[in-house]
Amino acid sequence: MAGVTIAVDANGADLGPAEVAAGAAIAAVRGVRVLLFGPADELGEVAEGVEVVDAPVSIAKAHEPMAAARSTPEASVVRAVEAVADGRADAFVSGGSTGAALAAGLFRVKRANGIHRPALATPVPVPGHPVTLLDVGANAEVRPEHLVQFAFMGAALVRVVLGVERPRVALLSNGEEAERGTPLVQEAHAALAERAAHAGEALEFVGNVEGNDITAGAADVVVTDGFTGNVAIKLMEGVSQTVLGAIRDRAMASPRAKAGGALLRPALRGLRDELDPEGPGGAYLLGLRRLGVVPHGRFTRYGFSQAILLAARGVSGDIVGRTHEALDAAGALRARPPVDRSAPSPNVT
Amino acid sequence: MAGVTIAVDANGADLGPAEVAAGAAIAAVRGVRVLLFGPADELGEVAEGVEVVDAPVSIAKAHEPMAAARSTPEASVVRAVEAVADGRADAFVSGGSTGAALAAGLFRVKRANGIHRPALATPVPVPGHPVTLLDVGANAEVRPEHLVQFAFMGAALVRVVLGVERPRVALLSNGEEAERGTPLVQEAHAALAERAAHAGEALEFVGNVEGNDITAGAADVVVTDGFTGNVAIKLMEGVSQTVLGAIRDRAMASPRAKAGGALLRPALRGLRDELDPEGPGGAYLLGLRRLGVVPHGRFTRYGFSQAILLAARGVSGDIVGRTHEALDAAGALRARPPVDRSAPSPNVT
Numbered sequence: 259m260a261g262v263t264i265a266v267d268a269n270g271a272d273l274g275p276a277e278v279a280a281g282a283a284i285a286a287v288r289g290v291r292v293l294l295f296g297p298a299d300e301l302g303e304v305a306e307g308v309e310v311v312d313a314p315v316s317i318a319k320a321h322e323p324m325a326a327a328r329s330t331p332e333a334s335v336v337r338a339v340e341a342v343a344d345g346r347a348d349a350f351v352s353g354g355s356t357g358a359a360l361a362a363g364l365f366r367v368k369r370a371n372g373i374h375r376p377a378l379a380t381p382v383p384v385p386g387h388p389v390t391l392l393d394v395g396a397n398a399e400v401r402p403e404h405l406v407q408f409a410f411m412g413a414a415l416v417r418v419v420l421g422v423e424r425p426r427v428a429l430l431s432n433g434e435e436a437e438r439g440t441p442l443v444q445e446a447h448a449a450l451a452e453r454a455a456h457a458g459e460a461l462e463f464v465g466n467v468e469g470n471d472i473t474a475g476a477a478d479v480v481v482t483d484g485f486t487g488n489v490a491i492k493l494m495e496g497v498s499q500t501v502l503g504a505i506r507d508r509a510m511a512s513p514r515a516k517a518g519g520a521l522l523r524p525a526l527r528g529l530r531d532e533l534d535p536e537g538p539g540g541a542y543l544l545g546l547r548r549l550g551v552v553p554h555g556r557f558t559r560y561g562f563s564q565a566i567l568l569a570a571r572g573v574s575g576d577i578v579g580r581t582h583e584a585l586d587a588a589g590a591l592r593a594r595p596p597v598d599r600s601a602p603s604p605n606v607t
Numbered sequence: 608m609a610g611v612t613i614a615v616d617a618n619g620a621d622l623g624p625a626e627v628a629a630g631a632a633i634a635a636v637r638g639v640r641v642l643l644f645g646p647a648d649e650l651g652e653v654a655e656g657v658e659v660v661d662a663p664v665s666i667a668k669a670h671e672p673m674a675a676a677r678s679t680p681e682a683s684v685v686r687a688v689e690a691v692a693d694g695r696a697d698a699f700v701s702g703g704s705t706g707a708a709l710a711a712g713l714f715r716v717k718r719a720n721g722i723h724r725p726a727l728a729t730p731v732p733v734p735g736h737p738v739t740l741l742d743v744g745a746n747a748e749v750r751p752e753h754l755v756q757f758a759f760m761g762a763a764l765v766r767v768v769l770g771v772e773r774p775r776v777a778l779l780s781n782g783e784e785a786e787r788g789t790p791l792v793q794e795a796h797a798a799l800a801e802r803a804a805h806a807g808e809a810l811e812f813v814g815n816v817e818g819n820d821i822t823a824g825a826a827d828v829v830v831t832d833g834f835t836g837n838v839a840i841k842l843m844e845g846v847s848q849t850v851l852g853a854i855r856d857r858a859m860a861s862p863r864a865k866a867g868g869a870l871l872r873p874a875l876r877g878l879r880d881e882l883d884p885e886g887p888g889g890a891y892l893l894g895l896r897r898l899g900v901v902p903h904g905r906f907t908r909y910g911f912s913q914a915i916l917l918a919a920r921g922v923s924g925d926i927v928g929r930t931h932e933a934l935d936a937a938g939a940l941r942a943r944p945p946v947d948r949s950a951p952s953p954n955v956t
Contacts, residue, residue, distance in 0.1 A: 321786055384846060385853045395781055398789050432744055432837035437670055440747050440834050469841030473849040485789050486835055488781035490842055492818030497733060497846040500822040501882065504734045505854065508874040515874035521867025525857040533850065 261291075262570045265338040265347035268296025270318030270354020272556040276302045278353065281562025283308060288563075290570045293347050295334040313337045318354030318555070327361035335359055339366045342548045349549035349569040351540075353562065356395050356552050359543065367546045370582055372591025374404050376545030378484065378552055379415055380491060383498065385532045387475030390416050394541050395488040395552075403592075405429065405446035405481055406453055410590035411544050412479035413461035414581035420478075424459045428477035430486060431466035438466060442483070453590070460588035495535040502533060536561030539568035542577065549578050610640075611919045614687040614696035617645025619667030619703020621905045625651045627702065630911025632657060637912075639919045642696050644683040662686045667703030667904070676710035684708055688715045691897045698898035698918040700889075702911065705744050705901055708892065716895045719931055721940025724749065725894030726757050727833070727901055728764055729840060732847065734881045736824030739765050743890050744837035744901075752941075754778065754795035754830055755802055759939035760893050761828035762810035763930035769827075773808045777826035779835060780815035787815060791832070802939070809937035844884040851882060885910030888917035891926065898927050 266282055268275040279301040282292040286307030294301065297314035304310050313334040320326035327336055335354055339362040341347040350367075352359040360376060369376065379392035392412045397404065413425040429447055431439035436447050447466065454463035467476045469490070482490065509519030531537060539561065540553030549572045553565035572578075585591050615631055617624035628650040631641040635656030643650065646663035653659050662683040669675035676685055684703055688711040690696040699716075701708040709725060718725065728741035741761045746753065762774040778796055780788035785796050796815065803812035816825045818839070831839065858868030880886060888910065889902030898921045902914035921927075934940050 321784070384849050386849060398781060398787075430838060432747060432834050435670070438747075443834075469838040469843070470845030470848075472842060473845040482838075485781050485792075486838055489779060489818040489831075489835055490838060493821060493839055493842055494818070494846050496819030496822040497843050498850050499819075500733050500735060501847050501850045501878075504878055504881075505875065508878055509871060511874050514870050518867045518870025518872075518874070521863050522858055522871060523867075525860050525864035525867070526854065529850075529853055529857055532853075 262573045263291040263293060263347040264566050264569045264573075265293045265295065265341040265350045266562075266566060267335040267338040267350070267352035267354055267359070268294050268301060269316035269334045270352065270555050271562070273558060275300045277559050278562050279304070279308070280559035281557075282566060284559060284563035285566035285570070288567060290566055292566060293338070293341055295338040295341075311337065316354065317358050320355065320358060323355045323357030324361040327358050327365060333358070333362075336362045336366065339363055339550075343367050348573040349551065351551045351553065351562070351565045351569050353540070353553040353555045353557060353565065359550060359552055360396050363543060363546045363550050367548045370545055370547050370578070372585070372593075373545040374407050374592055375400065376543055377408050377411060378487075378541040379412055379544055380541035381538045382472060382491070383495060383533055383535055383538060384473045385529060387473070388420060389472055389475070389477065389480055391472070391480050391482070391487055391491060392544075393482065393484040393487050394491045395484045396543065397484040399485070400442070400483045402442060402445035402449050405442070405483070406450050407585075407590055407592070409450055409463070409479065409481045410457075410460060410585050410588050411581060412481060414584035414588070415542065415544065415577065416478050417584060418575065418577055418580045422478050424462050425478040426464045426476075427454075427461045427479040427481060428464050428467040428471070430469070430472070430480050430482035430490070432468065434466050434468060436465065457588055460584065460590070498533045499535070502530065536564060539564030539566075542568070542572060544577075544581065547578065549573060611922045612640040612642060612696040613915050613918045613922075614642045614644065614690040614699045615911075615915060616684040616687040616699070616701035616703055616708070617643055617650060618665035618683045619701065619904050620911070622907060624649045626908050627911050628653070628657070629908035630906075631915060633908060633912035634915035634919070637916060639915055641915060642687070642690055644687040644690070660686065665703065666707050669704065669707060672704045672706030673710040676707050676714060682707070682711075685711045685715065688712055688899075692716050697922040698900065700900045700902065700911070700914045700918050702889070702902040702904045702906060702914070708899060708901055709745050712892060712895045712899050716897045719894055719896050719927070721934070721942075722894040723753050723756050723941055725892055726760060727836075727890040728761055728893055729890035730887045731821060731840070732844060732882055732884055732887060733822045734878060736822070737769060738821055738824070738826065738829055740821070740829050740831070740836055740840060741893075742831065742833040742836050743840045744833045745892065746833040748834070749791070749832045751791060751794035751798050754791070754832070755799045756939055756941070758799055758812070758828065758830045759806075759809060759934050759937050760930060761830060763933035763937070764891065764893065764926065765827050766933060767924065767926055767929045771827050773811050774827040775813045775825075776803075776810045776828040776830060777813050777816040777820070779818070779821070779829050779831035779839070781817065783815050783817060785814065806937055809933065809939070847882045848884070851879065885913060888913030888915075891917070891921060893930065896927065898922060
């Protein structure tokens with residue numbers, strides 16, 4: 259990942275800007291150059307490979323992130339995204355408000371041609387079957403054509419990143435039958451079935467899956483709106499951490515259990531890592547002209563370092579260019595709308 | 608539970624009607640009388656305390672459950688519900704189609720006065736903090752006033768069943784702030800905050816919770832639409848079973864791990880039971896004039912026996928009467944609409 263520069267917003271993390279700076283230092287040791295935007299006097303000692311740009315203004319807690327990103331050019335997230343738009347960095351990372359990161363991305367980096375809506379895509383932190391879930395929070399409300407495009411975006415991502423040929427793509431619903439779900443899901447189902455019939459190797463549409471199917475390997479990509487997806491990904495983390503915690507508690511409950519726990523611990527170490535929500539580093543923000551990564555605000559330095567490394571790997575692998583090519587080849591890009599030069603800002607409606 | 612009779616639909620279970628009959632036999636041993644509606648020639652030997660009513664017609668797989676329930680009076684689920692309406696049984700259990708059970712309930716038992724929509728409420732199968740989630744599948748789409756009433760219904764349920772004083776009720780969303788979520792959730796938030804301010808002991812509205820908060824004990828009752836709730840409850844089961852399975856696999860991976868697993872097993876036995884999706888027996892269908900219970904179609908006989916026992920306990924505890932009183936006391940019932948005798952079927956719109 260030599261030569262890759264990631265612009266990182268240090269504001270918005272639950273543990274404060276210094277924790278993000280510590281994550282940047284870890285990533286820098288791995289060879290990633292970091293431009294760190296945040297309050298310079300709160301970032302602690304700066305590591306080699308990390309360049310601090312003093313940007314103390316945070317909009318991570320703004321009630322109207324879209325408006326805040328528009329009206330606050332000095333905000334750290336806006337400045338980080340701007341560095342990517344200017345070519346000073348190759349991708350951005352922000353663990354503050356997802357809405358603000360999305361808004362800044364739409365204003366400064368712009369939507370890629372033919373993309374309806376950017377979406378957040380993340381691997382599901384469950385062992386066994388790798389599954390990519392999207393949207394996990396960029397769009398609380400979507401239209402059927404958005405879900406259809408998310409299906410192709412997710413499929414393109416797992417083809418590029420994981421090398422999955424003809425990824426199996428499913429829609430998340432409350433039943434497997436095509437007629438189950440909200441009208442949104444029903445319409446998306448019909449449209450995706452129609453599109454997938456001519457999609458060749460781009461994807462295989464395997465229909466609806468239910469919540470329990472996500473962890474059962476029923477699909478490589480699971481598509482849903484950003485409200486349901488956000489609830490789902492956080493719920494998965496909550497359940498797996500709660501179950502691990504309950505096992506840990508019970509393994510301390512008696513001398514016999516303690517002895518068993520000690521013997522089992524090495525075998526379970528890898529599992530704990532697989533279930534660690536910080537391990538994947540967060541979600542790819544797909545659909546902009548440059549790559550973004552959105553870690554959780556509650557991550558520790560480890561999670562932020564993983565987010566920066568995820569962004570750097572995405573740049574090295576040209577995820578933006580290759581997924582866009584795959585979408586184009588699959589005919590999944592929106593037809594170019596007629597140019598209307600009177601419209602003030604066609605990319606951010 | 609002496610003297611309680613439960614009408615059970617034997618159709619629709621993944622393992623077939625005989626599995627439901629076996630569950631009925633287990634419940635009968637515990638003192639519940641069962642009226643079992645299904646294909647008499649497929650139910651195997653009938654246990655004492657179980658009376659079979661031959662009703663071979665199943666609408667569990669009907670594409671239009673509402674229409675099927677209306678047009679198929681001979682369907683096993685309709686006949687089971689009818690037995691409750693007639694007073695031959697006190698509550699019904701159906702593990703077939705939730706839509707068909709709901710439709711049959713609306714047609715034959717009727718909605719309780721002042722209830723907008725019935726909802727499915729279930730305990731969350733996660734250890735540590737008891738949480739009741741609703742709606743888990745009766746209404747894929749809802750309006751804000753439905754979510755507000757679900758909040759009071761859930762609170763009344765946990766007051767009656769668990770004895771929780773002033774239950775903490777939360778709305779499931781993609782962020783904790785009041786302005787997060789879909790317009791539906793935002794409107795419900797505002798309306799519920801307003802109502803809760805005058806609700807006294809009926810409930811305490813603690814605002815929005817995210818997916819991971821469900822397992823963290825942030826609320827006693829978590830309210831959502833039936834689409835999101837259905838995805839959530841199945842996802843929780845999928846994740847907890849996947850994590851337990853992964854631990855089991857790793858505990859077999861080496862002699863050392865096997866020895867540890869053997870020592871730990873007794874301590875973990877209770878946890879496995881706590882996480883067993885069949886343990887709670889399914890969801891209460893609340894808001895009708897009589898009680899219904901909806902187990903998963905994929906349950907084994909154990910799960911069906913638990914469902915029947917859940918229904919019987921609900922009857923003994925007069926959940927329907929006491930939750931309705933609690934809703935009335937809290938002012939959470941809908942104002943009685945003007946009587947319109949020209950409307951053909953005001954309860955089932």
